[in-house]
Amino acid sequence: MPRTLDSQITMEKTPSYFVTKEAPKRIFNMSRDSKLIVVVRNPVTRAISDYTQTLSKKPDIPTFEALAFKNRTLGLVDSSWNAIRIGMYVLHLENWLQYFPLSQIHFVSGERLITDPAGELGRVQDFLGLKRIVTDKHFYFNKTKGFPCLKKPESSSLPRCLGKSKGRTHVQIDQDVIEQLREFYRPFNIKFYEMVGHNFRWD
Template sequence: MIILFTYLFYCLNGYCDSLPRPVYDQQSNSQTRLTSSDGIAPSPRRLGAHDAHDANMSIANSFGSKKFPQAIIIGVKKGGTRALLEFLRIHPDVRAVGSEPHFFDRFYDKGLEWYRNLMPRTLEGQITMEKTPSYFITKEAPRRVFSMSRHTKLIVVMGRVQDFLGLKRVVTDKHFYFNQTKGFPCLKKPEGSSRPRCLGKSKGRPHPQIPSEVLLRLRDFYRPFNLKLYQMTGHNFGWD
């Protein structure tokens, strides 16, 4: 028991990450070790509040393995990405990092092994996910994600994400309650907690009242870009 608590203490303070472990390409199962571009093993990282929560979940779930994410929410900023992530984490087939790793824009030099160690443990059939909206505006991010895995799905908030990920529809109204103070629905029991949870103070802000003539000008301006998006995705979102 003493050994277990000692291990938990060191892992929650980031010391477990200092032990170098080989990372393997999950698609090809090759035995190639992945390190940072300069060949130096990733350095230890002290956990923040959200990271500590995820570390707790990973330690509590000693089954499965850490994998590179099969799906990444890349944007857009203030487009509901945090709400989307929290709602997807309700699904039993989704495991996700709570905080934003910012690997492909800020910490890419730490190497793929460091990145994979941030991920929660998953079982066969579960999807590993992360969310960092600034990837959407980082020009290096697409190439870096593709170098990691060409099979990773990139999510931009604009449609029905559960269909895109091939998830069975299990998230319903029973998972939410309407918070009168916040003015929007909150989670009854989020992952790893027995208490209800609402999104932060910066979420759920009311939209400003925009004059109709401004809306018309914006629609005219964005119409050709919307048409290109419809052609690229093969889906008409009906924004006109």
Template structure:
């Protein structure tokens, strides 16, 4: 979550051989799992034989111990796409979303990021804090790649590159999914001062993400707290780079 999942799935929906679920189903980690596979199928869009169906639920990744084996049991040939970004920026964005979504700006944990619970009483990073845990990609990825082999069934997208050069990242995803190359510069339009991209269908219809929830300005972090965060994530990042065979340059 907070790495560009909505932008990614909306972009892939531009491809004529892809259909996407309209909402986050959450089947493999939620109470609806007991309703069975037919219920899950009922949440999916109608597709033709030559089309790929995609759904996104960010919680699948952080609840990998449950989600990964359940997905594998349903269909061992399923392909998994993970999108990631700088873990510090992701953690701040996660915190901002919580505080804005639930209008919690008045409570102590939402007054400053530093006071949100990311730090333990001794001043060290609190690994149990949700924002920190969800940014610790290395702690989860092995649970996926042992079931879904890297390169053939597990693909990692750079959230930073998706923003700066969406077409190149989307072409990689097309190749991973075995799709014909379709998405080009004609399907992307950059708008606004911060140059966020909108998706443009082949018939010219433009679809942009809600500006109220995307591109929210992050607060400036206290320098020593940011340094502490960077130091904490450095080893986890290096481990993640080795796991997926890709250096994202966050250090």
């Protein structure tokens, strides 16, 4: 981390911190006053997105259904598969709460980040104790990608949008597979909503 003044905030991000068992202790030992921001989305959609990204790099992997279930007929989900395990948010949160109070963790809705980016970022700015500077005027909807992008800053001729790997069309999954996964995640989701005091409405 670069050294910062009292008036500055240093930020660091990676998708794997939240689900890495050793991360909370390491971050706590570095700075117990850290504020943590976690972007979460519907775990079923997240798993399909995860699979879609892996498939783009390794086209010969088994089907989503083959990886997601130990026994599809019995509805036995394979929670050891990373794409499934990551979406069991409550388990990861329990690990973080051993080191950090909930007041230092802010959860961003991945769905609302698409439908109301300024609103979600407004709440992030509040959480960080910043003045609300980022507003609706900073975004435009990119029809090709299917989500909002930042308008170009005055210093650049190009708008700022997420990379090529973002916004790709998901693999088509049978509706009954989606329903089975919804059932699997429901108890984890409900406990997660209760713990964070917010219903993300993933059912």
